[in-house]
Amino acid sequence: MKFRSFLSTCSATICTATDDTTTLNHPNKSQQPTPNRFFSDTSSNISDTTSPSFDTSYNSLHSNLSLQTLPSIPSLQKLSPESLHLTVSHRYLTSLTPSPTAHINFLAVNNNLLYAASGNLIHVFDTTSFTLLDTFCVHDPASGTVKSITFRNSPNGNIFTSHQDSKIRVWKLTENKRHKQTGTLPTLEDRLLRSFFKNNYVNVRRHRRRLWIEHHDAVSGLAMINNQLMCSVSWDKCLKIWKTSNLRCVESIKAHDDAINAVVVANDGTIYTGSADRRIKVWGKTESKHVLIATLEKHKSAVNALALNDGGSVLFSGACDRSILVWEKEYSAGYMAVTGALRGHSKAILCLINVCDLLFSGSADRTVRIWQRGAVGKFCCLGVLDGHKQPVRSLVADPDSEVVESKCGSRIKVFSGSFQGEIKVWKVEVLKMDTPISTPLRKIKLSS
Numbered sequence: 116m117k118f119r120s121f122l123s124t125c126s127a128t129i130c131t132a133t134d135d136t137t138t139l140n141h142p143n144k145s146q147q148p149t150p151n152r153f154f155s156d157t158s159s160n161i162s163d164t165t166s167p168s169f170d171t172s173y174n175s176l177h178s179n180l181s182l183q184t185l186p187s188i189p190s191l192q193k194l195s196p197e198s199l200h201l202t203v204s205h206r207y208l209t210s211l212t213p214s215p216t217a218h219i220n221f222l223a224v225n226n227n228l229l230y231a232a233s234g235n236l237i238h239v240f241d242t243t244s245f246t247l248l249d250t251f252c253v254h255d256p257a258s259g260t261v262k263s264i265t266f267r268n269s270p271n272g273n274i275f276t277s278h279q280d281s282k283i284r285v286w287k288l289t290e291n292k293r294h295k296q297t298g299t300l301p302t303l304e305d306r307l308l309r310s311f312f313k314n315n316y317v318n319v320r321r322h323r324r325r326l327w328i329e330h331h332d333a334v335s336g337l338a339m340i341n342n343q344l345m346c347s348v349s350w351d352k353c354l355k356i357w358k359t360s361n362l363r364c365v366e367s368i369k370a371h372d373d374a375i376n377a378v379v380v381a382n383d384g385t386i387y388t389g390s391a392d393r394r395i396k397v398w399g400k401t402e403s404k405h406v407l408i409a410t411l412e413k414h415k416s417a418v419n420a421l422a423l424n425d426g427g428s429v430l431f432s433g434a435c436d437r438s439i440l441v442w443e444k445e446y447s448a449g450y451m452a453v454t455g456a457l458r459g460h461s462k463a464i465l466c467l468i469n470v471c472d473l474l475f476s477g478s479a480d481r482t483v484r485i486w487q488r489g490a491v492g493k494f495c496c497l498g499v500l501d502g503h504k505q506p507v508r509s510l511v512a513d514p515d516s517e518v519v520e521s522k523c524g525s526r527i528k529v530f531s532g533s534f535q536g537e538i539k540v541w542k543v544e545v546l547k548m549d550t551p552i553s554t555p556l557r558k559i560k561l562s563s
Contacts, residue, residue, distance in 0.1 A: 230264050420433040421467065
């Protein structure tokens, strides 16, 4: 397996792939993969010296390694929990281990159900009792690993899953909590209708021609634009737009110069895509199609993860350079500009979620960090969730049953999935206090 040139941009963290898992990187098939490894570090003395530590002083929240990245961009973690008058607790609840054991590639929550993509299987758990309710998969073994999951919120809403074989599957939830496949994108009807016209074909790698409605590499991400439109991104560098009513592809855009790893959509329909070409691109819709609005260039390595705040005015991006960049919308100019970086992880950032004004970041350093925005755009690292034995690949919070937000603070149930095949469940509580916190905040570390 041959790895793409963007790997050289990960200065101290190199993304590699194993035989039995999909990764953030875009593979070619001419070279054997590095066995049993996903992330390696070029510095031989790093493993023992960069384990995360936690202290009430914000200066101790980030390692020397993370400070070496993007030195021209200022750090934003200038606050401590005491200065925000917050008390923070985070508690490990339980672990879920889908069987057979495989890397957790993606986590999603919908209607009190946790969907965990593990290898080519999707396991469904109740988010309250943590009971396994269903396990389903594509019957074709050539479909490969599941890369992403999204949901159409309607009375008869579909569940969409993306796969390494370049296809998107459509599922329905039955009354007995079982899942039934109802379609594949692009649909057979769509392919047949377009196959008769030469102008519907495009050149792909190795001098092959495919219909423009088809992805020709792993579909790495899915996101709903609204209830009528869905977008997909792929390692084939393309962004595609799909109608959810008839499941037809209506747009295909050559969006990047390398594999696309992440996509998020704002409430106003603006699409953000992050790529191995180190760029983030912003897409907006005109009357008939989506067009490029802006290109955000600050990362020095592959962009792996994106997240938006609730209002869509702040974008967070994580990359192999160990930094989370914060982009804020400049309303006078109409586009995003970088305001600074959140540093603390000692290896690549793999996943980001934003919920209740809290940012959660998962990393190849096997930890999850919790970030809180304070005054004038400054941030505080509230805590570190430690206990995974392999890189943290996916994060999700349960927005239905366990997220409580009030004037007093937030209570959130968070799920984190790792390459070890384990899902850890955490309860995070952030409360506002009238007086500064006097006792130190400690990091929870799970016993083996």
